[in-house]
Amino acid sequence: MADPAPSPSAPPEVGGLLALALSRPHEALAAARSLLADGGDPAAAAIAHQAAGVVLRDFGDMDEALLEFRAAIRCARRARDDEREADVRAAYGVALVMAGHPRGLAEIRRAADVATGAANGRIQIRLAHALWLVGRNADMLRAAQRAVDLLEGSGDLPWEGRAFGHRAKAHLALGAVARADADYARSEQLFAAAGQRLEYASALQDRGTTAFARGDLPAALTFLDDAQQVVDELGVFEPEIDVARVQVLLAAELARDALRVADAAVARSLYLHGSAVRRAELLFAAALAASASGDQETAVARSAEAVRMFRHQQRGWWAGRAELVLLGSRFATDGASPALLRAATRLATTLESVDPSRVPEARLLCGRLALAGGQRVTGVRHLRAAAARRPRDVRARSTGWLARAVLADVEARPGDMLAACRRGLDLIDVHLGTLGATELRAQATAQGDDLARLALAHAVRTGDAHRLLVWSERWRATALTVPPVRSEVEPELTRDLAALRTVARRLEDEPTGAGAATLRREQRRLEDAVRRRALHRPGAGAGTSERLQVTQLRTLLGESELVVLTDVDGQLYAVVLSGDRPATMHHVGGVEAVERALAQTLFALRRQGTRPGGSPLDLAPIGERLQEALLGTAVDALTAQSVVVVPTGRLHAVPWALLPRLADRAVTVAPSAATWMRGQRAATVHDGRVVLVGGPRLSTGAAEVRHLAERYPDAVVLADGEATSERVLAAMDGASLVHVAAHGTFRSDSPLLSALELDDGPLTVYDLERLGRAPHRVVLSSCNSAVGAPSGADELLGVVRALMTYGSVGVVASVVPVDDPATVPFMLELHRLLEDRPLGQALSEARAAVRDDPAARTAADSFIALGG
Known part of the structure; x- marks a missing residue:
């Protein structure tokens, strides 16, 4: 905010016009035009022209804005108001800088030469702002320091707050995040004391920016929401908050949320005829979000419009960033071309002077374009330039490691390539430690997708099954293996x-x-x-992913076998590992074909399970097709009676019992081999509490729970109206075994709102995250309870994921809706066997026990065992 209020010499009748220009620009412009039409005195006209200039500048009408500022200078001269002339000249200089005119800084310094005391302090703030616009951060800090020295203790609280705010901005640009936060906190206090609510909101937004800079994304979102609440109370539109929120959401890899926020803000800006300057920034934010979410066509459209507006506004720094998104999105949609490479090379050269922090990303894009176009020498040159940078920002550093990895891959240096991939992924581990919300933690893992793909592709090329296993585990379920966040009940x-x-x-x-x-x-x-x-939930601090120790894994497997499925560039590979044989790699086929086969199988199983009285379907050939698509030749390598499967995120909800070669085997599913190992090492609970929960609206009523209560006479039974969320959570906390017979819902639009239906309403994943200790084993006799939403690189969000992340060793859940009456006999048999058998074995034997009852067998086929 370079022009938030007039100097003390302003005439009282127009004293609030400049502040209004920033908070309600259309009203300010109309008031200024009205005052000028009335032919007021030169002093008032100077402020009116200045206010009009501020509004037009922020609307992107730079030529008209400069005319208004010049008129304001002439009026101030006629009024013989030297202080006003200096103030206007400083605002004029900022506008010149924004318009790309080199003499803008000279105009501000000319104003500073004739001003003294607090008036000079206000001009120093304008100078600091202009220096920030041109990227001269060290000079900006000196100007902001002069402003603080001149204004601190002056009694002019708003301008003192602005001085501290600009010094904070300089500190942040120079990497001194702690100093920046301290100055922003002081600015926040001063604006609150002065009653400057709009600028108080701006200070909260700035504190969110510093939290973002130090990697504390939950804190950043909290500050931004607090800022939004203030501006909503004031009834004003501050698009800067939306721009900042989009940046934070993108850093957390919540790209769809970021795109929704940006597009809504663009629409609101158009509706309110808001600032064209801010609208261009919002379009840029929307382009970033669309690109991150994979919607490259939308990214092209948004970034092209942003580039056009930034160039019209003569804002080279912003135009460079927007063009970088535009070229990257065009590469993703149309592939490489000589014209695209030339444009990217020109941009990289331009960024060297206007935005050096984005040069590594631009050089990496040039390198990839050149390699894709067969220009190896050119590609290597650009990659080396990208790899030579040493930025501070986590994401920029990841870009540098990615450039090194790509370069090493091109130059056939596999050891260096793998080392670069490892270093880049280590940065992601550090980043994850700052994130408390499950969604943020899962989505953040997508940042290293390119790094993981390089290492996995190398393992496939070399036919190294051991390396494919290790690298798939290094990347798989990264958020799951970082220590989970425990927070107080909110x-x-x-x-x-x-x-x-x-x-x-x-x-x-x-x-x-x-x-x-x-x-x-x-x-x-x-x-x-x-x-x-x-x-907003804070993270637990930096953590590291649990590394897979294959020797320990073999020991824990014993007589069991492990199948790890990995997607490498759209192709599915299976690694089979046993305790006494070397790992083997199997190319299964295209991932899209596997997903189609799974969708057809689930449809058939769903139809069979929800129409128990109808004509039965022959599921055998459907299972055969699924087996061929999902495992291919890997199924021939399976000889053990017990199998542990680690699927990709999109292949968790597989009815493994329908695969002919697995139908009579004990199959358990795990998000990763590391989490399966953690469960196997967990202490077994022999004599803990048993909790039986019966939800409402079941066609069998509480029959299932009543039958199970006969087997567990000391169990905590919550049914017939007593199964409320608080009671169920309290009973589940730390229990040995929990059985929930209730309807389940899966929310693909918001998987953490997936729920189990209880007597007082849905028990969501958010509720489960409030557990102090997850129950040891859980049986979810509920529809769709095993279904989750793929997220990030290979994460899964849903009810089962929450339970296993927080410590549940084993969960039984369904992959499709199930028939309530047909489920009862299967569940009773399952619990009989759970007393002395591993989870997968108990599930397999219970399924065999109800084989002669078609409806019960269909219900049994719908359940899978996760964990152990």
Whole structure:
């Protein structure tokens, strides 16, 4: 905010016009035009022209803005108001800098030469802002320091706050994050004391920026939400907050959320006829989000419009960044071309002077374009330039390691390539330690996808099954192996979850009617509130992923065998490992064909399970096709009776019992070999509590729970209206065995809102994350309870994922909706066997025991064992 208020010499009748130019620009412009039309005195006209110049500058109308500032200077001269003339000249100089005119800084310094005291301090703030615009951060710090020296203790709290804010911006640009945060905190206090609510919100936004800079994304989101709340109370639109929020969400790899925020802000800016300067920034943010989410066509459209606007506004720094996104998206959609390489090379050269921090990314793009176009020498030259940089930012450093890895791969230096991949992935581990929300942690793993692909592709090329296993594990489920965050119970989150359950319950009772629409709006509001609070959860500090020790893995496998499925550039590979044989690698086929076969199988199983009285389907040939698509020749390498499967994120919900060669084997599924090992090493609970939960609206009522209560006479039984969320969570905490017979829902749009239906409403994944100790084993006799949403590189979000992340050793869950009556006999048999058998074996034998009952067998085929 370079022009937030007039100098003390402003006439009282227009004293608030400059502040209004920043908070409500259209009103300010209309008021300025009206005042000028009335032919007021020169002093008032000077402020009116200056206010009009500020508005037009922020709207991107630079030529008109410069005319208004020149008129303001002439009026100030006629009024013989030297202080006003200096103030206007400083604002004029900022506009010249924004328009790309080299004499802008000279105009600001000319103004500073004739000003003294606090007036000079205000001009030094303008100078600091202009120096920041041109990237002269050390000079900016000196100007901001002079502003602080001149304004601190002056009694002019707003301008003192602005001085500290600009010094903080300089510190942040120079990498002194702690100093920046301290100055922003002081700025926040000064604006609060002065009652400057809009600038107080700006200071909160700036504190979010410093939290983002030190990698604390949850804190950044908290500050930004607090800033948004203030501007909402004021009824103003501050697109800078949306731009900052998009940056934070992108850093957390929540690209779809970032795109939604950016597009909504662009639409609002157009509706309110807001600043063209800010709209261009929002379009750029939307382009970044679209690119990160894989929507390259949208990224091309948004970035092309942003480039056009930035160039019109003569903002080279912003134009360079937007063009980098544009060229990268065009490469993704259209492939390499000589014209695209020439454009990228020109851009890399331009960025050397306007934005050096983005040069490694530009050189990496040039290198890849050249290699894709067959220009190896040129590609190597660009990659070396990208690899030579040593930036501080985590993501920029990852770019550098990626450039080194690609270069080493091109030059056939596999050892260096793997070392670079390892260093880049280590950075991701550090980053994950700052993230508390499950969603942030899972999505952040996508940052290293390119690094992992290079290492995995090398393992495939060399036919090294051991290396493929190790590198797939190095990357797989990274967020799962970082120590989970434990936080205190948050009253606000607990309250919002309770309110959400109440609304959901009312919607179940009255899904239509006059009040249903209102309830659905309230449901969406509460869901957003829950998700927002969860995103604010702090991380536990830096952690490291658990490294796979293959020797220990062999020992723990014993007589079992391990199958690890990995997607390498769209092709599925299987590695089979046993305790006494070398690992073998098998090329299965295209991933898309596997996913089609799985979708067809789930459809058939779903149809069979939900129509128990209809004509039965022959699932045998469907299972044969799925087996061929999913395992290929790897199935011939399986000889053990017990098999552990580590699938990709998109292949977790597989009904393994339908595969003919696995139908009579004990199959367990794990997110990664490392998490399976952790479960095997966990202490077994022999005599802990058993909890039996029966939810509402089951066609069999509480029959399943009552039968199980006869087997477990000392169990905690919650059914017939007593299965409320708080009671269930309290009972589950640290229990030995929990059985939940309830309807389940999976939310593909927001997987952490997937839930188990209890008497007071849905028990969501967010609720499960409040457990102090996860139960040792869990049986979810619920529809779709094993289904999750792939996220990040190879993560899975859902009910089962939450339980296993927080310590559950084994979970039984379904991959499709199940028939309630047909499930009862299978569940009773399963619990009989759980007393003295591993989870996978108990599930297999229980399935065999109900083989003669077609409906029960279909229900049994729908369940899988996860963990052990």
